[in-house]
Amino acid sequence: MSGVTTNVRGWGSPRRWALSLTLISTVAVAVRVGYVVWVLGPVQSGLDAIWYQLQGGSILAGTGFVVPTSLFEGNLTSTAAFPPAYPAYQAVWQWAVGPGAMSVRVAGVVPGVITVVLVALLGRALADARVGLLAAAAVALSPTLIAADSSTMSENLTVPLVLAALVLAHRVLTQGVGWPSVIALGAVCGVAVLTRQDLALMVVLVALPAVLASVGTGLRTRLLATSLLVLVVASVVGPWMWRNHRKVGTYAVSTISPSSALAGSNCDATYGGPDLGSWSFPCVVDATPTGGEAEVEVADAQRAQAVEYVQRHLTDVPLVLGAREARVWGLWDPRDLARRDADETRRYGWQLASRPLDAVLAVAGVVGLAQLGRRRSWGWEWLVVSAPLVIVCVSAAASYGNPRFNVTALPVLSIGMASLLMSMIDARRPAAVDREVLVVHRAGPDPAPLPPGL
Structure with missing residues (x-):
C-alpha cells in the first residue's frame, strides 16, 4: 500500500499543495475577470447593485450611510436599509481601484479567490488534500459563484465569511480552544452578521457549539471561551446597532432589506x-x-402586512414553503429562475446553464458528504458541514426562494461532490493498488515469500 500512501502524501506536501492551489486561484481570477469583461459587460446593474455602489461611494466621500437618492437631492438622510459590511468593502475597493461600473464588478475577485483558498483548507481538514484541491477547482469554475462574485451584491462577501467561520470552528472543535482562534471566530461571525443578518445563525449553529464541544478542553475553559466569543460578536455588531438607534430609531441591523423581503414574498x-x-x-x-x-x-408597515397575510393564509403555507425550497436549490423551471436572476446583474443565458448544474451539485454534494461522514465517523463535525445547508433552507423558508441565497452552501457541497468523485476513482483502482504492492514487495532488499494469489 506504500504506493498509494506516497501518492496521497504527495498531494499533501507543502510545496505541491501551494503550487496547485496557486494555479487554481490564478484560474479563478482569470475566469472572473473574463466573465466581467466579456459576459457581463452589456448587462445593466440591478437596483440592489446600484444601491451598494452608490452607498460605497457615499462612504468614500465622507457622507456616510445615507439614502442614496438623497445624495442627489441635497438633503442627506441617514439609512439602515441594508447591513453595512458590503458597502464598506465597496468603499475600500473604490478608493483603491476606482468607482466605475467595471471596477465595482471586478471587486468580487478578491473575495472569490479567498473563497477558493478557504474551501481547499476546509476540504483538506474534512477529507484529504486531493478532495480539498478538487473542491477548490470546482469553486473556481462554478458558474453560479462566478456570477455571484461579479454581481456587486453582498453574497460576494458572505461566501468567504461563512467559509472562514467554518474553518475556524473546525479547528476549535477538533484541536481544542485556542484563544486567537476563538477571537477570530467571533470577529468573522460578527462581520458576517453585518453583511447579511440571517447569518446570525452561524453564531448559534456553528460558533457556540464548536466552542462548547471543543475536544480536550475543560468545562471552565469552554465556558470562558463561550463568553469571549459572545463578547467579540457583540463588540463587532453592537456599534452599528447603536448607530442605527441614534440615527434611524431602531436597534435592528437593517430595516428595509428584511421587511421588503417579507412584504414581497x-x-x-x-x-x-x-x-x-x-x-x-x-x-x-x-x-x-x-x-x-x-x-x-x-419597515414596520411592510412587516405587519406580511405577517397579517400569512395569518390569513396558513393553509397555503406548506405549498409556498415547498416552492421556496425548490427554487433556492435550483429544482425549478430553469428558464423562470434565469429570468429572475437577470434582474440582479446577471446574464440570462449564463444563469440558464448554471441552474441545472446547481441542482446536480446539491444532490451529489449531499450524497458525498453523507458518505464522507460515515467513513470518517464524524461527530460534532456535522455542525460544520450541515450549517450552511440549514441556513440556506431557513433563509428561503423565512423569506423567499432565490437561488442566489444558496451560494453560501455551494463550497461545502463542492467538498461533498469532490469526495464522492475521489471515492469513485479509488474504487476503480484495486488492480493498480495490487500491482503497486507487488512491485514494492519485490523491490525490497530481502524479499519474503509472497502471499498466495500474488
Whole structure:
C-alpha cells in the first residue's frame, strides 16, 4: 500500500499543495475577470447593485450611510436599509481601484479567490488534500459563484465569511480552544452578521457549539471561551446597532432589506401562479406607505402586512414553503429562475446553464458528504458541514426562494461532490493498488515469500 500512501502524501506536501492551489486561484481570477469583461459587460446593474455602489461611494466621500437618492437631492438622510459590511468593502475597493461600473464588478475577485483558498483548507481538514484541491477547482469554475462574485451584491462577501467561520470552528472543535482562534471566530461571525443578518445563525449553529464541544478542553475553559466569543460578536455588531438607534430609531441591523423581503414574498402573487414561492416587487409597493413616513415606520408597515397575510393564509403555507425550497436549490423551471436572476446583474443565458448544474451539485454534494461522514465517523463535525445547508433552507423558508441565497452552501457541497468523485476513482483502482504492492514487495532488499494469489 506504500504506493498509494506516497501518492496521497504527495498531494499533501507543502510545496505541491501551494503550487496547485496557486494555479487554481490564478484560474479563478482569470475566469472572473473574463466573465466581467466579456459576459457581463452589456448587462445593466440591478437596483440592489446600484444601491451598494452608490452607498460605497457615499462612504468614500465622507457622507456616510445615507439614502442614496438623497445624495442627489441635497438633503442627506441617514439609512439602515441594508447591513453595512458590503458597502464598506465597496468603499475600500473604490478608493483603491476606482468607482466605475467595471471596477465595482471586478471587486468580487478578491473575495472569490479567498473563497477558493478557504474551501481547499476546509476540504483538506474534512477529507484529504486531493478532495480539498478538487473542491477548490470546482469553486473556481462554478458558474453560479462566478456570477455571484461579479454581481456587486453582498453574497460576494458572505461566501468567504461563512467559509472562514467554518474553518475556524473546525479547528476549535477538533484541536481544542485556542484563544486567537476563538477571537477570530467571533470577529468573522460578527462581520458576517453585518453583511447579511440571517447569518446570525452561524453564531448559534456553528460558533457556540464548536466552542462548547471543543475536544480536550475543560468545562471552565469552554465556558470562558463561550463568553469571549459572545463578547467579540457583540463588540463587532453592537456599534452599528447603536448607530442605527441614534440615527434611524431602531436597534435592528437593517430595516428595509428584511421587511421588503417579507412584504414581497407574502401576497397573492407569490402564493400561487408563476410567482409561487418567489418575490414580487408590486407587492412591496402595495405594502409601502406613501405619506412620507420614516424608514422605520415603512419597515414596520411592510412587516405587519406580511405577517397579517400569512395569518390569513396558513393553509397555503406548506405549498409556498415547498416552492421556496425548490427554487433556492435550483429544482425549478430553469428558464423562470434565469429570468429572475437577470434582474440582479446577471446574464440570462449564463444563469440558464448554471441552474441545472446547481441542482446536480446539491444532490451529489449531499450524497458525498453523507458518505464522507460515515467513513470518517464524524461527530460534532456535522455542525460544520450541515450549517450552511440549514441556513440556506431557513433563509428561503423565512423569506423567499432565490437561488442566489444558496451560494453560501455551494463550497461545502463542492467538498461533498469532490469526495464522492475521489471515492469513485479509488474504487476503480484495486488492480493498480495490487500491482503497486507487488512491485514494492519485490523491490525490497530481502524479499519474503509472497502471499498466495500474488
